Amino acid sequence: MTTFPVQLTSVSDIKAFVDAANRLDCDVDVACGRYLVNGKSIMGLFSIDLSAPVQVQVHGSQAQSDIFRSAIEKFLVS
Numbered sequence: 001m002t003t004f005p006v007q008l009t010s011v012s013d014i015k016a017f018v019d020a021a022n023r024l025d026c027d028v029d030v031a032c033g034r035y036l037v038n039g040k041s042i043m044g045l046f047s048i049d050l051s052a053p054v055q056v057q058v059h060g061s062q063a064q065s066d067i068f069r070s071a072i073e074k075f076l077v078s
Contacts, residue, residue, distance in 0.1 A: 002065035005053040006075040008045070013075060018042045020071040026060025028068065053077045 008014050021028040021039045028039030032054045037044035039056060048054065056072075058065040069076070 002058045002060075002062070002069075003055055004069065005077040006056050006072060007053045007077050008050050008075060014042060014045050014050075017072055017075060018045065020068060023071070024058070024060060024064055024068055026058065026064050029057040029059070031055040031057060 006017070008017055018040060030037050030039045030045060030048065032048040032050075032052075035048050037048055039045070058068055
């Protein structure tokens, strides 16, 4: 599992994130505080507080994580 922070600030950001997650053949979760939602679910992402950065968990190989990371690079928080 690979974890990294992202910031999603608009509806188009969420849509782009979900589209990228759905292209992966592994699970993607988004953690916000004590809540964990499916990163492939647009409704799941709308149900959490996105006013602050959230943690993305990619449950796949390092190669899958790298592909996903490059696809959502503009949302990464350092």
